[in-house]
Amino acid sequence: MARDGAERPVALVTGASSGIGAAVAERLARDGFAVVIGARREEQLASVAQRIRDQGGEVLALPLDVRHRASLDAFVAAAEERLGRVDLLVANAGIGGGGRFAEASDEEIVALVETNLLGVVRAARAVLPGMLRRGSGQVIAIASVAGAIPVPGLVLYGATKAAIVNLAAGLRREVGHRGVAVGVVLPGFIATEMTQQQGIPMRLPPPALVAEAVARMWRTRRRLTVVPGYYRLLTALSRVLPGLVDRIARRIEI
Ligand SMILES: NC(=O)c1ccc[n+]([C@@H]2O[C@H](COP(=O)([O-])OP(=O)(O)OC[C@H]3O[C@@H](n4cnc5c(N)ncnc54)[C@H](OP(=O)(O)O)[C@@H]3O)[C@@H](O)[C@H]2O)c1
Numbered sequence: 001m002a003r004d005g006a007e008r009p010v011a012l013v014t015g016a017s018s019g020i021g022a023a024v025a026e027r028l029a030r031d032g033f034a035v036v037i038g039a040r041r042e043e044q045l046a047s048v049a050q051r052i053r054d055q056g057g058e059v060l061a062l063p064l065d066v067r068h069r070a071s072l073d074a075f076v077a078a079a080e081e082r083l084g085r086v087d088l089l090v091a092n093a094g095i096g097g098g099g100r101f102a103e104a105s106d107e108e109i110v111a112l113v114e115t116n117l118l119g120v121v122r123a124a125r126a127v128l129p130g131m132l133r134r135g136s137g138q139v140i141a142i143a144s145v146a147g148a149i150p151v152p153g154l155v156l157y158g159a160t161k162a163a164i165v166n167l168a169a170g171l172r173r174e175v176g177h178r179g180v181a182v183g184v185v186l187p188g189f190i191a192t193e194m195t196q197q198q199g200i201p202m203r204l205p206p207p208a209l210v211a212e213a214v215a216r217m218w219r220t221r222r223r224l225t226v227v228p229g230y231y232r233l234l235t236a237l238s239r240v241l242p243g244l245v246d247r248i249a250r251r252i253e254i
Contacts, residue, residue, distance in 0.1 A: 008034040008058060010083045012076065014066055014123055015093025017044035019192030020142060023207035024090050024214050029057030031215055036079040036086075038064025039093065066093045066119030067111070076126040085134060089127045090214055091120040092142040096194045097157040098254045109156060116160035121167065124182075128175065135179035140217055141168050142210070145188045145226060148235040149245060153254030161186075165224070172223055181221040185213050188231040198254055 011028045015021040017039035025037045029052045039045045042063055049061040062078055065071045079086055097104070097112045124139050131137030146154045147161025168184035176182065189195055191204035205228050213227045226232045238245040 008032055009087040010034050010036065010079065010085055011088040011090060012036045012079055012086050012123075012127065013038070013090045013092055014064060014072075014075075014119065015039050016048055017041045018048075019194060020187065020190060020207040020210045021090070021092040022048045023211040024092060025059070026052055026055070026057075027208070027211035027215050028088070028090075028218075029059060030055060031218075033088070034058040034060070034083055036060045036062065036075070036083065038062050038075045040065050064093075066123065067114040069122050072119070072122045073126050076123070080130055086127045086130055087137055088218055089123060089137075089139045090142065091123045091139065093119050093123075094142065094160075094194075096154075096198055098153050098198050100153065101155040104156060112156050112160055116157065117163050120164050124167075124171065128180065131180045132175065132178055137179070138181040138183070138218060138221065139168075139171065140183045140185060140214055143168075143184050143186050145186050145231045145235060148186060148226075149238045149249055151249050151252045151254065153252075169223070183217045183222055184224050185210060185217065186224065186226045186231070186235070187213075188226070188228055200254075 011033040013021050013025045013035060016025040016037035025035045025048060029035045037045060037048060045061045049059045052059040062075055064075045094116045097108060120141050141164045143164040144161040146158035147165045150158040165184050168182050172182035187210045189200055189204050190207055190210060192207055195204055209227055213225050217225060226235055
């Protein structure tokens with residue numbers, strides 16, 4: 001298994017043209033992975049790949065649209081063909097969805113579900129046969145604190161992320177004993193293009209914090225992590241005192 005051998009382990013990162021995905025890809029490359037990165041904006045993706053190469057990393061950049069199964073299947077197949085296997089999938093690609101649920105258009109609803117939920121489901125589905133065949137591998141999905149604590153303005157977004165948390169837990173129980181670890185990261189607000197577009201009026205932590213959490217999850221095979229740590233109390237409270245968190249969360253408006 002690549003984790004123990006001399007060969008570089010291979011990591012796939014979806015949605016690596018900016019923000020958290022780019023930071024994760026750079027971090028994994030620094031940690032010795034050969035990284036395969038995918039996204040729709042090919043120029044941005046190429047600059048991330050160049051940054052990785054400049055730092056001595058090994059990278060393959062491929063166009064990817066996670067809303068299309070054929071694109072995801074081709075992305076995974078190309079990685080397996082050119083690098084021999086996939087040791088780690090970081091299913092990160094996602095879009096934000098602000099606005100009131102009652103006013104969302106059908107196009108917005110479909111885009112959110114296809115990108116944030118189906119994109120992760122299909123990415124995991126595409127890498128699992130190879131991992132199960134080899135009896136080793138890891139899938140890490142990027143969900144959100146909004147998946148644990150729904151907030152006004154991010155209702156459908158939060159629902160797609162809650163589904164991912166559930167998916168990861170179920171998958172872990174289904175394949176964990178066959179050598180494949182499954183984990184999920186729940187980031188709070190992070191400074192990326194997504195939060196910039198949402199106009200979040202606070203100073204936010206950098207995407208490198210989430211990249212660090214992913215790198216740690218690879219080492220520890222932990223099931224779930226919430227970053228930054230200050231959201232952990234709130235997510236725990238939402239389970240034991242949902243009424244109190246209701247009162248806090250309904251004041252937040254994205
Ligand atoms: N920033 C936060 O506060 C925060 C908090 C919690 C969770 N998250 C999650 O973190 C992940 C990354 O978001 P970010 O904050 O880093 O925002 P971002 O900078 O906007 O990055 C989103 C990434 O997803 C890619 N993407 C979107 N649609 C795609 C598609 N159909 N096919 C392939 N790639 C696609 C984008 O690439 P292209 O546009 O080039 O395709 C981009 O690389 C998302 O899943 C988001 O929900 C973010």
